[in-house]
Amino acid sequence: MKHFIGVELGVTNIVAGIVDKYGRMIRKDSAPTLKDRPYEEIIRDMAELIKRVLHDENVDIRSVRYIGVGCPGIPDIAAGTIVRNYTLNFINTPIREELQKYYDLPVFVENSANCAALAESVAGAAEDIEFSVTIKVGNGIGSGVIINNKIYSGFNFAGAEIGHMVIAMGGEPCTCGRKGCWEAYASATALINHARTVVKNNPDSLIYQMVEGDLSKITVTAIFEAAREGDNTCMDITHEYLKYLGEGIVNIANILMPEVIIISGEISKQGEYLLKPLREILCERIYSKDIRQPELKTAELGSAAIVIGAAMLGLYRETGTIG
Amino acid sequence: MKHFIGVELGVTNIVAGIVDKYGRMIRKDSAPTLKDRPYEEIIRDMAELIKRVLHDENVDIRSVRYIGVGCPGIPDIAAGTIVRNYTLNFINTPIREELQKYYDLPVFVENSANCAALAESVAGAAEDIEFSVTIKVGNGIGSGVIINNKIYSGFNFAGAEIGHMVIAMGGEPCTCGRKGCWEAYASATALINHARTVVKNNPDSLIYQMVEGDLSKITVTAIFEAAREGDNTCMDITHEYLKYLGEGIVNIANILMPEVIIISGEISKQGEYLLKPLREILCERIYSKDIRQPELKTAELGSAAIVIGAAMLGLYRETGTIG
Numbered sequence: 070m071k072h073f074i075g076v077e078l079g080v081t082n083i084v085a086g087i088v089d090k091y092g093r094m095i096r097k098d099s100a101p102t103l104k105d106r107p108y109e110e111i112i113r114d115m116a117e118l119i120k121r122v123l124h125d126e127n128v129d130i131r132s133v134r135y136i137g138v139g140c141p142g143i144p145d146i147a148a149g150t151i152v153r154n155y156t157l158n159f160i161n162t163p164i165r166e167e168l169q170k171y172y173d174l175p176v177f178v179e180n181s182a183n184c185a186a187l188a189e190s191v192a193g194a195a196e197d198i199e200f201s202v203t204i205k206v207g208n209g210i211g212s213g214v215i216i217n218n219k220i221y222s223g224f225n226f227a228g229a230e231i232g233h234m235v236i237a238m239g240g241e242p243c244t245c246g247r248k249g250c251w252e253a254y255a256s257a258t259a260l261i262n263h264a265r266t267v268v269k270n271n272p273d274s275l276i277y278q279m280v281e282g283d284l285s286k287i288t289v290t291a292i293f294e295a296a297r298e299g300d301n302t303c304m305d306i307t308h309e310y311l312k313y314l315g316e317g318i319v320n321i322a323n324i325l326m327p328e329v330i331i332i333s334g335e336i337s338k339q340g341e342y343l344l345k346p347l348r349e350i351l352c353e354r355i356y357s358k359d360i361r362q363p364e365l366k367t368a369e370l371g372s373a374a375i376v377i378g379a380a381m382l383g384l385y386r387e388t389g390t391i392g
Numbered sequence: 393m394k395h396f397i398g399v400e401l402g403v404t405n406i407v408a409g410i411v412d413k414y415g416r417m418i419r420k421d422s423a424p425t426l427k428d429r430p431y432e433e434i435i436r437d438m439a440e441l442i443k444r445v446l447h448d449e450n451v452d453i454r455s456v457r458y459i460g461v462g463c464p465g466i467p468d469i470a471a472g473t474i475v476r477n478y479t480l481n482f483i484n485t486p487i488r489e490e491l492q493k494y495y496d497l498p499v500f501v502e503n504s505a506n507c508a509a510l511a512e513s514v515a516g517a518a519e520d521i522e523f524s525v526t527i528k529v530g531n532g533i534g535s536g537v538i539i540n541n542k543i544y545s546g547f548n549f550a551g552a553e554i555g556h557m558v559i560a561m562g563g564e565p566c567t568c569g570r571k572g573c574w575e576a577y578a579s580a581t582a583l584i585n586h587a588r589t590v591v592k593n594n595p596d597s598l599i600y601q602m603v604e605g606d607l608s609k610i611t612v613t614a615i616f617e618a619a620r621e622g623d624n625t626c627m628d629i630t631h632e633y634l635k636y637l638g639e640g641i642v643n644i645a646n647i648l649m650p651e652v653i654i655i656s657g658e659i660s661k662q663g664e665y666l667l668k669p670l671r672e673i674l675c676e677r678i679y680s681k682d683i684r685q686p687e688l689k690t691a692e693l694g695s696a697a698i699v700i701g702a703a704m705l706g707l708y709r710e711t712g713t714i715g
């Protein structure tokens with residue numbers, strides 16, 4: 070039996086996993102990235118981590134067919150490098166070449182949001198779907214776009230930056246330098262920051278009690294939990310937040326019109342409580358009514374998606390198509 | 393030698409043209425649509441118009457290989473129908489079936505914005521380009537998206553409605569029912585309406601003199617001409633307008649990241665005077681800097697684009713790819 074290794078090279082942690090050909094995770098493990106080191110050291114630790122996870126599962130390296138690495142930034146697919154990533158300080162960083170110093174195996178490199186979308190297409194919420202968009206609500210808003218069973222990220226692999234779509238011209242400043250980007254309103258960070266400001270002035274609210282007055286403990290999950298319990302403060306916060314999240318989703322539907330739109334990140338745990346109001350917004354505001362509409366779903370693979378997608382890169386690249 | 397017939401079924405006029413296999417227009421002619429008639433009458437006149445243009449060019453119908461029809465609305469490519477178009481009041485209207493009552497030839501149906509994008513890809517500003525977006529600045533903002541040398545309009549053929557991307561939440565009301573859509577700010581209609589309001593209060597402006605105080609005579613071309621002549625009123629109007637047009641273009645670049653973005657419609661006559669400031673906005677605000685950027689161009693085929701694209705539909709559908 071053949072195995073596939075997937076690696077998520079994150080800003081905080083490296084995660085390596087053994088995945089089977091159906092995209093099922095067999096075992097995974099992680100190590101700190103310690104991102105301010107030379108890339109050679111980071112990849113040395115990545116190689117060590119792969120060795121450890123193989124050892125712990127008692128898998129022989131000879132049964133591994135491909136290694137895939139999901140990494141933030143713009144990849145050069147052909148060269149196996151990351152062309153640009155400011156957070157990790159990568160410029161034309163030769164991920165494949167460096168990792169092949171440790172493993173004599175084909176190594177594939179891809180943007181991590183694209184890996185997550187690939188994983189959901191192979192073994193998650195977009196299985197057997199040719200057109201999907203996976204929206205990751207996290208520190209920012211990332212996305213992976215699948216068109217005709219292929220990862221789509223533009224002619225230079227730097228597209229699908231849907232978080233940096235301005236929805237409110239002249240509005241909130243965004244990390245990218247523009248004002249009013251979707252991610253400045255609809256990321257988890259934006260939600261939490263807004264909640265902290267509001268909750269500070271509402272010490273009688275349920276969420277204030279839940280976090281014992283420590284606003285740094287406010288999380289996406291806590292906000293939605295309090296709203297579900299009927300906390301008016303959090304109901305207002307989530308209502309306002311969903312308007313922004315929904316506005317961007319309607320834009321994406323009007324532009325890309327995927328068959329399935331997947332929401333991932335911590336917020337996806339809210340399931341129907343999140344999806345129902347978003348579906349209402351989509352249905353009411355989408356441009357083309359009276360025909361079949363995109364389906365909204367939450368991600369199925371959770372935090373394993375990037376590793377699974379990275380592991381599947383080799384099979385995907387063999388044929389240039391998913392499934 | 394083989395000929396191809398393209399038809400633009402517009403809200404005001406029907407245009408039929410004879411096109412060669414390189415996408416060059418040989419001859420065209422038009423007739424009024426008189427849109428409030430039964431579709432059978434409209435298509436009867438379309439058939440008549442085709443007959444006339446063939447006769448006038450002395451082309452035998454036996455030398456025609458395909459007929460293509462570009463029409464506003466959502467097409468069903470397989471069925472050769474228009475599923476929905478509110479302006480023409482088409483619901484599952486069988487364009488192919490009806491036209492084949494007059495011509496025993498393969499008939500193809502496609503959305504007109506997609507035809508225009510196809511034409512620019514075959515014989516215009518996006519020749520030999522795999523990824524392009526053609527933006528039509530007119531009454532609204534329409535678009536045709538080419539991905540991997542294929543027309544892309546979503547899983548249900550109703551996507552690529554980039555004019556209905558909200559850029560200013562809660563802003564100007566749009567015909568689609570949302571508020572703040574790009575087309576409510578950046579269409580030719582939006583520009584002209586804004587100019588009329590401003591010019592009314594500026595009787596000393598050059599444009600006021602150009603139209604002899606008749607605000608209904610203000611056109612996109614007149615506004616830009618006055619701005620080029622140094623009219624402060626129109627310079628302010630175009631400056632403001634280009635901010636809105638540019639904001640949407642940056643969004644499209646961040647999301648779709650096409651190699652070429654084409655601007656069509658009357659405004660495209662402004663050439664570099666239009667493109668230069670838009671390039672500056674794009675370059676300054678695009679998310680991924682320091683790499684190759686999308687190129688901004690004006691359309692090359694002008695008002696012939698839809699007819700040419702419609703004529704090319706058959707060759708495109710033969711292989712499922714452009715070129």
